[in-house]
Amino acid sequence: MSTRKICTRFAPSPTGHLHVGGARTAIFCWAYARANGGNYLLRIEDTDQKRSSDDATAGFFEDLKWLNIGWDEGPEFEGSGGGENGPYYQSKRLAIYNEYLQKLLDAGLAYYAFETPEELDTERKLARKEKRAYRYNRAALELNQETVQQYLDEGRPKVVRFKVPEGGPIVVHDAVVGEVQVERNEVDDFVIFKTDGFPTFHFAVIVDDALMGVTNVIRGQEHLNNTFKHVLLQDAFGFERPTFSHISLIFNPDGSKMSKRDKDKALRTFVREKNVESPPNDCIPTESWSAWLGSKDVQLEISEANDLAAALGIQLPEINVEDFQRAGYLPEVLLNYLCLLGWSPGNDIEQFDADFLINNFSLDRIVKSPAKFDRAKLLAFNLDALQKISTEEFETRLLDWCTKYAPEFAALGDKFSLFASANHERSKTFRDAVETSKFLIDDDDAITWEESKPVKKALLKGEVTGLSRLPAIIEAFTTLETWDAESIDACLHALADSLADGALGKVAQPVRVAVAGGPVSPPIGDTLVLLGKEATLRRLSRCLEHFSAVCDV
RNA sequence: GGUCCCAUCGUCUAGUCAGGUCAGGACACCAGGUUUUCAUCCUGGGAACAGGGGUUCGAAUCCCCUUGGGAUCACCA
Structure with missing residues (x-):
């Protein structure tokens, strides 16, 4: 069809945060451009004056950057963006839209209309009540030129509508969905310019796509119905139609639409x-x-x-990309997982990186049916990825994460390294490491022991209780000269031999519960080194006192 | 309600376009095992072609209908 250089675009409306559905669209756009040596451009669709915000725009930039899908063309941000076809904010392209609007007006393919939103609403409700589809009745087309001019001169609020040309069914070839068609009378004379003087989405999109050289429109399936309007407009202007790819939606596990x-x-x-x-x-x-x-x-x-x-x-x-960052997921894992929602490389391959993606991405492997977002699988992928990276890398990235989301852990100083390595193997997310290590930053005196099953098991159950072993443990620790993991482990093994027939769990677990307040912590040696000897002893004593006071031991 | 889209294990999917391996993988689940806790890790297991008609020697695959799910019907994008 066309020999133009491949160009895809992601065109978010900055009215909220980048959610996973939008992120997946962006990834597909990016991957398709990369896979075909093309351009990937970002355009900000901020023609809705009321709802768009600069904060939201900045948030989109950051989320896209975090996912590591920088754009070749578009708003400039941290090395991405630039390009010949700007501006890339629709709010700054008014002059262009007006120029193109005039062409339509001159060609008799668009006309002014003066109905108020209330009037139209009444019509709509009536149509609904009578169980017929609402179509604009073209009343404004009946107005003679003088009347129109008069209204215009009066400054009456007006919109511009596109005059849908006569013809047969409207046919769209979609690279994912296939051929879709609709009867022409299903599309009414839709508004292309609003009362506020801004173009509607439909108008701005097709003008921009054409002027920016976009060859492939990849977007959510909620736009499939809009596409008929878009091709009508494209044909009216004589623009080459881009290849459309409408991808299915992402749902919650319960089937509801994933929404903010x-x-x-x-x-x-x-x-x-x-x-x-x-x-x-x-x-x-x-x-x-x-x-x-x-x-x-x-x-x-x-x-x-x-x-x-x-x-x-x-x-x-x-829901939003930032939520997953905050929850401690790796961006490359989110990218990987999102791809799997609606695309698969085949050959039973599921886990892959961005390089693999751009070497293998193709539109014909996009799945048509909608997908449900499965956090458990994402979590499993994150664990795999975390275990694959080196402990050094884990430490670096965990520190970055903590600096942003858990500063109290970032402040661990020279203990951070051990904190990181002790948690590397057992963490499914960065947040995991922090959540199971709260006891590390709590004051010694802030530790409490909720009498849950595992706590009771470790301290209060059995013929010889864990609690009763604490004094001996405290004594041994007090005289332990070298406070490192090996020495502590050796000491605990010795205690296990003398106190519990070699059952390490019988001594290690009471210690863990005593110092951590619960049954979960990194390996006991690391846990105690992280805490330090002083804090360890203090916590052991407090625990002993606490339970001696509340029950007979 | 009109229009449009979709339909393989609980979930994501391979297989569908070029009909012919007891429908494959992953996550989840269940049962064992390893491990000083949690998390890991290892082994095994159950689990799907929505239903009905065609076409064909043969249908998950092609066609039709039904059912179910979704999107959309704005001066939002």
Whole structure:
């Protein structure tokens, strides 16, 4: 068809955060361009004045960068972007859109319309009530030229509509879905310029795609129906149609659409079930709290949602790319996993890196059916990836992560290295390492022992309880001169021999529970070195005192 | 409701386009085993072609219908 250089684009609307569906689209666009020696460009679709924000735009840049899919052309950001076909913000391309609009107007392919949104809404409701499809009735086409001019001169609010030409069915060839067609009368004279003087999405997209040399449009399947409008417009301008690829949506495991609202949903459900009366710790102003609780259409600011979740002690579902970063996933793993949702390289290959992707990506292996997002599989992939990297790399990356999300651990100083290596093999995510090591940064006196099953088992159960062995352990540790993992292990082995017929668990586990407050910690030697001798002894003593006081030992 | 799209284990998928291996892999699950805890790790196991019609010697694969799921019907993108 065309010998033009391949060019794909990712064109987000900066109204929120980059979510996994958008990220997957971006990855596919990026991979297709790379696989074909083409260009991958980023364009910011901010024609919705009310909802777009600069913060959101910056967030998109960072998320894309974190995933390591830099763009060749587009807004300049940390080495990505630039290019001849800018500006890459639609809000800065008004003059261009007006120029193209005029062409349509001159050709009689577009016309002004003056109905108010309320009037149209009434029409729509009526159509719905009468169970017929709503189409704009072309009333404005009946207006004679003088009237139109008069309205224009009066400054009446106006929109511009595209005049759908006569013809047969509209046919679109989609590289993923195949041939799709619709009867022409299904498409009404849609608005291409809004009252605020900005083009609508449909208009801006096709003008930009054409002017920027986009050859392949890869986007979510929610756009499939829009495509009929787009090709009509493209044909009207005489633009070469790009190759369309509509990829299926990503859903939650329960089949609902994965949405940013899921966070509010999770919070609201929790708040209702537990009858939380007011915002804990005043993390949310009372007015917005009641508004939020009252309507499922009201969403909290992302920071408010995070604060509330933290205050309530619940985990919000990860939806946005940043959520996965915060949760301690590796960007290359998220990229890998996202690819698998709707694409597969075949040959039973599942785990691969970006190089493999760009060497093997092709549109004809994209799956048409929608996919559900399975966090368990992502987690398993992350574990595999974490175990594959060297301990040095794990340490470096964990430190980066902690600096951003767990500064108290980043402040571990010369102990960080041991903290990292002790957690390398056992962590599924970076957050895992931190969450199971809270006891490391807690004060010695802040440790409490919840009497859970494993705690009781380690300290209170059996003919000879773990607790009863603590005095001997404390004594041995007190006289232990060298405080390193080997010495501690040797000491514990000796204690196990003398106290428990060599059963290391009988002495190691009580120690672990005593110092950590629970049954989970890195290998006992590392745990105690990390804590230091002083803290270890203090915690052992406190534990002994605590349980001696509350029960007969 | 109109229009459009989709349909293989619980989940992601290979196999479908060029009909012919007891439908393969991964995650999850279950049962054993290793390990001083957790997490790992090892071994084994159950688990799918939505239903019905055709076409054919032969259908997961091609066609039709049904059912189910989804998207979309804005001066949002």
